[in-house]
Amino acid sequence: AQKITQTQPGMFVQEKEAVTLDCTYDTSDQSYGLFWYKQPSSGEMIFLIYQGSYDEQNATEGRYSLNFQKARKSANLVISASQLGDSAMYFCAMKGDSSYKLIFGSGTRLLVRP
């Protein structure tokens, strides 16, 4: 079975500072993908970043980077230089090659303080 765990229900960060959102996963698949999505108060689900299990380098997309530690089964999202618009719910997700399902964690609500 595959599982995603996000242990931080809510977090605060000061504007312009960096923040790390934790995500751990469990899977028996050798090949899998890890994803982060942002859900602002408007309700849409916005894809942020992807990391493949065989990618040797951590994925980066603008201010977003994924700190992938395979041995620890963690895929933390790092947001640099936080902006007020980053306030949202953030979901970590994974999909193993043995499954069609994209499995989501319970999410972390981030609030950026001015």
Add this chain to the structure above:
Amino acid sequence: GAGVSQSPRYKVTKRGQDVALRCDPISGHVSLYWYRQALGQGPEFLTYFNYEAQQDKSGLPNDRFSAERPEGSISTLTIQRTEQRDSAMYRCASSFGRNTEAFFGQGTRLTVV
């Protein structure tokens, strides 16, 4: 279209009625997913299509729920004899392939009264 389109955006229905939720995926995307999301929780997988083939329906909660994608493009999620516990946000997502990122539609907020 430019993104995944879902309709209606909001649906209020009386208990016992049937509802049909529509999803129009991004053009060229062969993979299509349906999810259900309760308030404050992550999306919960319902079903997956590869082209017109429903390859995984393990997340459908019971036989009142069904989905189809007859021509490998637009998909419909149908809930028969709705119950109050069916109230949730229903989301559709599509991806180019099975192992690429999925893009979500705006969702349909279903309220059963």
